[in-house]
Amino acid sequence: MKLGCKTKSIFSELSKHLFIFLILAMSFFPFYVMLTISGKTNAQFAGNPWTFMMPFHWENFTVAWNMVSGYIFNTIFICVTSIILTFGLTLNAAFFFARYRMPGHKALWYFFLILMLMPGIANLIPLFMLLKNLNLLNTFWALIIVDTAGAQVVQIYILRNFIEEIPQDLFDAAEVDGATLLQQVYNIVLPMSGSILSTLGILQFISIWNSYILPLVVIRDDNMLPLAVGLVRMDSEYVKNWGQLMAGYTISSIPMIIIFIFTMRLFVKGLSSAAVKG
Numbered sequence: 722m723k724l725g726c727k728t729k730s731i732f733s734e735l736s737k738h739l740f741i742f743l744i745l746a747m748s749f750f751p752f753y754v755m756l757t758i759s760g761k762t763n764a765q766f767a768g769n770p771w772t773f774m775m776p777f778h779w780e781n782f783t784v785a786w787n788m789v790s791g792y793i794f795n796t797i798f799i800c801v802t803s804i805i806l807t808f809g810l811t812l813n814a815a816f817f818f819a820r821y822r823m824p825g826h827k828a829l830w831y832f833f834l835i836l837m838l839m840p841g842i843a844n845l846i847p848l849f850m851l852l853k854n855l856n857l858l859n860t861f862w863a864l865i866i867v868d869t870a871g872a873q874v875v876q877i878y879i880l881r882n883f884i885e886e887i888p889q890d891l892f893d894a895a896e897v898d899g900a901t902l903l904q905q906v907y908n909i910v911l912p913m914s915g916s917i918l919s920t921l922g923i924l925q926f927i928s929i930w931n932s933y934i935l936p937l938v939v940i941r942d943d944n945m946l947p948l949a950v951g952l953v954r955m956d957s958e959y960v961k962n963w964g965q966l967m968a969g970y971t972i973s974s975i976p977m978i979i980i981f982i983f984t985m986r987l988f989v990k991g992l993s994s995a996a997v998k999g
Contacts, residue, residue, distance in 0.1 A: 752974070759785075759968040766963045778964055785968035791944060792951030793973065799861055799947060800929045803868040804922050811873060811921075812914075815880035816906050820892070836874045842934065849938055859941045867935060872925050879921065883914055923984055930977065948973050 758766055760777035768774075818830055848867065849858075857863040887910070895905050911918075933949040940946055946954060952973060956966060 755967045755970055755974075758963055759971045761964045763961075763963055781962075781964040781968040782972065784962075784965045785972055788955055788965070789948065789951060789969045789972055792946055792948040793976070795861070795945060795951075796930055796948040797976075799864050799868065800926050802861075803865050803872070803929055804925055806865065806869045807872045807876065807925060808918060808922070810869065811876040811880055812906055812910060813903075814873065815877045815884055816902075816910055818877065818881045819884035833874065834878065837878070841871060845934065845938065848935075852939060858939055859945065861945065863939045864929075864932075864936060864947070868925070868929050868932070872921075872928075876921050876925075879917065880914060883917055884910055887913060919984065923980060926980065927977065 754771070757773050758770060759781055760779065761770075761774060761781075762778060765774050818826075818833075852858050852863045852867075857866070891909055892905055895909060900908065929947075931949055932947065933953070936947045936950045940950065943951075943954065952969060955969060
């Protein structure tokens with residue numbers, strides 16, 4: 722009986738590990754193929770697209786960097802600026818919804834939450850017309866403003882639930898010491914919500930990094946394109962050199978890999994804090 726239970730337990734563990742291995746294999750296989758192709762000429766790619774071949778053409782990465790570096794810096798500027806503005810607005814708005822109980826505050830909150838049900842693509846045409854009337858088309862600020870506004874709802878919802886769990890005594894003590902509302906936000910709420918803000922920032926960074934539809938519609942100049950649109954434009958405008966093209970995709974994925982490697986613990990901690998506090 723004990724032997725049967727032990728065998729069943731071993732089989733269960735093997736099944737779990739096999740399932741995890743399959744998930745990892747499916748996740749890493751596209752990156753492996755991209756990496757193998759990035760070091761090949763078109764002739765090598767046509768002969769054997771699946772495995773590494775010698776010589777490995779490192780010059781593909783030099784050419785690819787020259788093509789995508791401008792797109793990468795454009796995207797980093799948009800991401801960093803949008804995240805900073807989003808955090809500044811989100812912290813204050815979440816503090817307001819969490820700590821103030823004015824007449825009709827519940828109706829205002831529920832109306833605000835309804836915005837979560839509206840798909841972004843449904844606003845594309847009105848948004849385009851609004852940006853056109855504001856003379857913001859073909860500018861970085863068009864993307865920054867939209868990305869900042871679009872991230873507000875979810876982030877305010879998460880932070881509001883977190884702030885409600887912070888003991889009121891902390892805010893009362895701060896008021897007794899003469900702290901203003903802004904000082905309470907940035908001296909109490911900000912330090913305590915650091916892990917959650919980091920998680921929200923990572924998610925917003927990934928969303929902006931991969932954004933395609935809005936930049937495609939709003940940006941016209943090639944030197945102002947963000948990465949996602951720039952890669953597609955590079956794919957369609959040039960004679961396909963698969964090695965250089967895949968090298969460009971490989972380079973564009975490196976910032977995401979670096980972010981996940983160095984912020985994974987903080988990311989998980991933020992998710993756990995949001996789940997517990999919410």
